[in-house]
Each structure stands twice: as C-alpha cells, then as structure tokens.
Amino acid sequence: MTRERLYLYDTTLRDGQQTQGVQFSTAEKVQIARALDELGVDYIEGGWPGANPTDSEFFAETPSTRATMTAFGMTKRAGRSAENDEVLAAVTNAGTPAVCLVGKSHDFHVETALGITLDENLENIERSIAHLVAEGREALFDAEHFFDGYKANPGYALACARAALDAGARWVVLCDTNGGTLPSEVGRITAEVIAAGIPGDRLGIHTHNDTENAVANSLAAVEAGARQIQGTLNGLGERCGNANLVSLIGTLRLKEPFASMFELGVADDALPRLTRLSRLLDDILNRVPNKHAAYVGASAFAHKAGLHASAILKDPTTYEHVDPASVGNSRIVPMSNQAGQSNLRKRLVEAGIEVDRDDKRLARILDDIKDREDQGYSYDTAQASFELLARRALGLLPDFFEVKRYRVTVERRKNKRNRMVTLSEAVVVVKIGGEKMMSVSESMDESGNDQGPINALATALAKDLGPYQSYIDDMRLVDFKVRITAGGTEAVTRVIIDSEDSAGRRWSTVGVSPNIVDASFEALLDAITWKLVRDGAPA
Numbered sequence: 196m197t198r199e200r201l202y203l204y205d206t207t208l209r210d211g212q213q214t215q216g217v218q219f220s221t222a223e224k225v226q227i228a229r230a231l232d233e234l235g236v237d238y239i240e241g242g243w244p245g246a247n248p249t250d251s252e253f254f255a256e257t258p259s260t261r262a263t264m265t266a267f268g269m270t271k272r273a274g275r276s277a278e279n280d281e282v283l284a285a286v287t288n289a290g291t292p293a294v295c296l297v298g299k300s301h302d303f304h305v306e307t308a309l310g311i312t313l314d315e316n317l318e319n320i321e322r323s324i325a326h327l328v329a330e331g332r333e334a335l336f337d338a339e340h341f342f343d344g345y346k347a348n349p350g351y352a353l354a355c356a357r358a359a360l361d362a363g364a365r366w367v368v369l370c371d372t373n374g375g376t377l378p379s380e381v382g383r384i385t386a387e388v389i390a391a392g393i394p395g396d397r398l399g400i401h402t403h404n405d406t407e408n409a410v411a412n413s414l415a416a417v418e419a420g421a422r423q424i425q426g427t428l429n430g431l432g433e434r435c436g437n438a439n440l441v442s443l444i445g446t447l448r449l450k451e452p453f454a455s456m457f458e459l460g461v462a463d464d465a466l467p468r469l470t471r472l473s474r475l476l477d478d479i480l481n482r483v484p485n486k487h488a489a490y491v492g493a494s495a496f497a498h499k500a501g502l503h504a505s506a507i508l509k510d511p512t513t514y515e516h517v518d519p520a521s522v523g524n525s526r527i528v529p530m531s532n533q534a535g536q537s538n539l540r541k542r543l544v545e546a547g548i549e550v551d552r553d554d555k556r557l558a559r560i561l562d563d564i565k566d567r568e569d570q571g572y573s574y575d576t577a578q579a580s581f582e583l584l585a586r587r588a589l590g591l592l593p594d595f596f597e598v599k600r601y602r603v604t605v606e607r608r609k610n611k612r613n614r615m616v617t618l619s620e621a622v623v624v625v626k627i628g629g630e631k632m633m634s635v636s637e638s639m640d641e642s643g644n645d646q647g648p649i650n651a652l653a654t655a656l657a658k659d660l661g662p663y664q665s666y667i668d669d670m671r672l673v674d675f676k677v678r679i680t681a682g683g684t685e686a687v688t689r690v691i692i693d694s695e696d697s698a699g700r701r702w703s704t705v706g707v708s709p710n711i712v713d714a715s716f717e718a719l720l721d722a723i724t725w726k727l728v729r730d731g732a733p734a
C-alpha cells in the first residue's frame with residue numbers, strides 16, 4: 196500500500212513564542228530551527244518579520260534549512276492594496292520561500308474585531324494571497340477561528356477558505372484558535388469542508404490545547420482527510436499551548452492506522468532524537484522537563500508498581516505501548532513502597548549488584564524501603580540513595596569517612612557600607628582514617644550575595660575531604676527540592692538533591708528530618724558517598 200504524504204508544520208518559533216513567559220533570543224531561534232530541520236519537519240514558521248526586533252533579526256540571518264522556512268503575518272488591512280500594506284510588506288520582505296497569513300473566517304470577528312464588512316474581509320484574503328503568489332511564494336492561509344466560525348455561519352467560513360484557495364494558496368489551515376472545539380466536531384467539520392469541495396491535500400489543522408484535546412483534534416482532522424498538521428515542540432503556545440508535535444510525531448510514526456497510512460518527513464533514524472529534542476527546548480527555556488510527557492518524559496516508561504516490574508522483567512511489552520528506545524527514551528524501574536522484589540533486583544543489577552533470587556536480604560531491603568517511605572523518604576526519584584541503602588544492607592558500602600559534627604549559622608548584620616546583609620556560614624568536621632578535618636565555608640556568589648545556609652553547608656562538606664577530594668572536585672549541585680511531607684504522624688521536611696559530574700552523570704539523593712538543615716545534610720552526604728562508590732574510591 197502506498198503511503199500518503201502528511202506534512203508537519205512547526206510553529207514553535209511563532210505561536211510557541213506567544214507562550215506567556217517565553218521569549219527566544221535570535222540565537223536560540225536559530226538553534227531550535229536547526230534541531231527541527233534535523234528531525235525532519237516540513238515547514239518551520241520562524242516568526243513574524245517586522246513585529247519585533249528578534250523576529251526581524253532571525254529573518255535577516257535565517258539559517259538555511261531543508262524544511263521550508265516560512266514567515267508569518269496577517270492579511271492586508273481594508274482600504275489599502277496588498278502592495279501598499281506596510282505590515283504585509285515587512286513579512287514578504289523577509290524573502291522566505293513560503294508565507295503564512297492569518298485572516299478572519301468567523302463573521303463575528305470580521306465585524307467586531309476588524310470592524311469591516313464581510314465582503315471587505317473576503318477581498319483582503321483574496322488580494323493578500325494573490326500578492327504572495329504573484330511574488331512567487333508558497334502561500335498558506337491560517338483561517339482563524341474557523342471551527343467557531345463554521346458553527347456560526349458555515350457558508351461564510353467556507354467562502355473565506357475558498358477565497359484563499361482560489362487565489363492560489365497551497366494550504367488552507369483550519370484553526371481552532373480558542374481551543375474549545377472537541378475531537379468529534381473537528382472530525383465532522385473537516386469532513387464537511389472536504390465534502391464542500393476543498394481537497395484534503397490542501398487542508399491543514401492548527402489546534403490549541405484549552406480542553407487538553409489539541410493532539411486528539413489534530414488526529415481527528417487527519418482521519419477526516421486533512422494532510423498538514425501545525426504544532427509546537429512540547430506543546431508551547433498561546434494560553435494552554437498548541438498541539439504538541441513531539442507527541443504527534445510519536446503517534447504518527449508508531450501507531451496505527453497512521454503509521455501505515457502516512458509518510459512523514461521524519462525518517463526512521465530521526466525518531467530516536469525526539470526525547471533529546473524535547474529536552475533541548477526545556478534546556479533553552481530553563482524549564483524542568485515534564486516527567487510525565489507522553490513518549491519523552493522521564494516517567495513515560497517508569498514502572499513503579501511491583502506487578503508491573505515483575506512482568507516487565509519477563510517481557511517489556513507487558514506494560515509498554517512502544518519500545519522506549521524508538522523515541523530515544525529509556526525504561527526505569529524505580530524503587531518505592533509500590534515495589535516488589537522484581538523492581539529491587541532490576542535496580543540492583545543496574546547498579547552492578549548481583550543478588551540471588553532467594554537471598555533473604557532482598558526482603559529486608561524491601562521492608563526497609565517501605566518503612567523509610569513511611570517516614571517521608573521517597574526512593575522512586577532518589578535512585579542514588581536507594582543504591583546506598585541497598586549496598587549498606589548487603590555489606591557493600593565502604594566507610595569512607597565519618598561526620599563528627601556540623602554547624603550552620605545565619606547572621607543578619609550591617610556591612611562596611613552600613614547596608615544590612617545576610618551571611619551564612621557552615622563548619623563541618625569529618626574523621627578520615629583516624630584524622631579529624633575541619634572545613635569552614637561562607638556562602639557567597641561572585642557578587643558577594645549570600646547563597647543561604649544549605650549552600651554554605653554543601654561548600655564546607657565538599658571543601659576538604661582529604662584523600663577523597665579529587666573524586667568530588669567535579670561534582671555540582673544542580674537542583675534542590677524541598678517538600679513538607681508526612682513522616683509517620685509528624686510533618687517532616689524531605690529534601691531531594693540532584694548532582695552532576697563532568698562525566699555528564701546526574702544522580703538524585705534524599706534526606707528527611709523535621710529540620711531542613713539535617714535533611715539537606717543527609718542528602719548531600721549521600722550524593723558524595725554515591726560518587727565515591729561509583730568512582731571506586733578506596734575505603
């Protein structure tokens with residue numbers, strides 16, 4: 196069976212930039228465009244030239260891409276020609292091979308938002324698209340509010356789509372601009388548009404996630420016959436976001452009927468880049484990746500429950516809808532109070548520890564984990580602390596050093612310029628091989644600002660560990676999360692610390708105490724100990 200071509204149109208750099216709190220720099224836009232191009236999307240909408248300096252700068256130095264670089268703008272305004280509309284001119288002057296213009300297709304918006312007649316709007320659409328075609332550009336028309344418009348006045352919404360098509364638009368894109376349309380309606384309306392004479396291979400779909408249905412709506416339109424999907428990486432976009440192209444690509448490549456029906460620009464060997472691409476965007480945005488994101492989240496293939504882990508060990512397809520490696524993700528079998536011995540043995544093997552199936556210590560470790568989780572610990576994220584707990588129980592944890600005492604002080608005082616400042620200071624005393632060593636540290640960044648007591652404690656602990664210092668010099672604390680949680684009957688503080696080293700390893704440790712300093716110290720100590728174990732430091 197020959198597969199039909201389905202086109203992917205990425206609008207991360209335009210609609211994605213309409214996300215509250217997102218503002219890409221030009222360099223970041225270039226980086227994202229290159230990554231999208233490597234993935235194999237067909238169109239990259241780079242932004243709106245002339246709307247802001249970043250977008251104008253991006254189009255002044257557009258990276259050369261295999262994907263069709265597209266500039267976005269709006270149809271000309273009434274009362275002037277397309278040639279004389281300066282907003283449209285700024286868009287066409289970007290010189291991109293394709294241009295996508297948004298225009299109204301809902302009579303209410305024409306009369307209320309634009310304040311012009313329905314005929315004037317049709318003329319604006321027709322003249323603007325004809326102008327692009329005359330300039331030799333591939334023209335796309337984003338029919339704004341199409342679904343709401345179609346429900347209110349189907350004849351007018353269709354007339355707008357036809358005006359664009361007749362003027363030479365390659366694509367008419369049906370937009371669910373307010374994101375309130377449900378999949379059954381999107382499917383029905385798309386089918387009716389096709390039945391009214393607009394061919395499916397000229398129709399695109401652009402959805403928003405206001406009812407958490409943007410991906411489902413895109414798939415419904417494709418099932419009804421549309422052949423272009425617009426979306427963004429990780430579902431960025433105005434308000435609740437756009438259709439998530441990352442999830443859509445996973446589904447279109449791996450799920451039936453889509454996988455057999457359609458050919459995409461995303462090749463087989465590009466699919467495993469999906470997870471990395473999703474994380475790249477989070478890195479650029481300085482966001483913590485969504486662990487629960489479909490296909491690419493760190494928990495997308497995490498098997499926490501004992502029954503699941505037991506079956507996964509026999510055959511991963513028992514609890515996985517696709518192979519995690521197919522999208523560049525990996526399987527995790529976390530330890531927690533939901534775990535059984537199967538999870539435990541799997542985790543131990545991953546840590547390089549072989550234990551017989553009938554080793555009595557396995558049950559003790561499991562009980563210990565369940566007890567400690569009851570006290571407030573959480574081992575499904577803090578895998579490094581879990582490994583240390585297991586090693587201790589199995590007699591596989593060397594005594595590297597002993598902490599004799601530590602102290603943290605926080606002082607608020609006037610500095611030499613008579614300004615009130617805060618100063619955190621920590622003292623840590625450890626005993627290594629019979630020798631006591633004391634480290635003192637203040638917590639200040641390069642500008643002299645206090646970084647807080649936990650930072651002071653971490654710096655003091657890692658300042659002088661004698662023979663172990665060279666093992667921990669490349670360690671960095673990269674994330675610190677504090678949660679008040681229930682420990683037995685009392686509220687306690689749980690601290691989770693993420694650490695990283697120059698080898699690119701990242702590991703999480705946990706500490707629990709009614710006192711945040713003690714909880715933090717416990718997690719810090721585990722972080723250092725895990726590094727010493729993994730790097731084979733001598734006891």
Ligand SMILES: CC(=O)SCCNC(=O)CCNC(=O)[C@H](O)C(C)(C)COP(=O)(O)OP(=O)(O)OC[C@H]1O[C@@H](n2cnc3c(N)ncnc32)[C@H](O)[C@@H]1OP(=O)(O)O
Pocket residue numbers: 210213243245246247269270271272273282297298299308309339372433
């Ligand atoms: C559904 C979407 O997401 S479409 C994309 C929306 N994206 C953006 O708006 C981000 C970029 N936009 C901008 O930077 C600015 O809005 C600009 C530079 C484009 C225009 O700025 P301004 O000239 O100051 O206009 P402003 O933003 O206040 O209002 C938009 C104007 O365009 C008109 N307009 C809106 N849509 C259209 C359209 N499809 N065709 C023609 N005119 C339109 C409006 O009626 C309004 O004109 P008015 O002030 O005479 O009533």
Ligand SMILES: CC(=O)C(=O)O
Pocket residue numbers: 210297337338339340370371372373401403
């Ligand atoms: C064009 C667009 O972004 C919308 O209608 O949502």
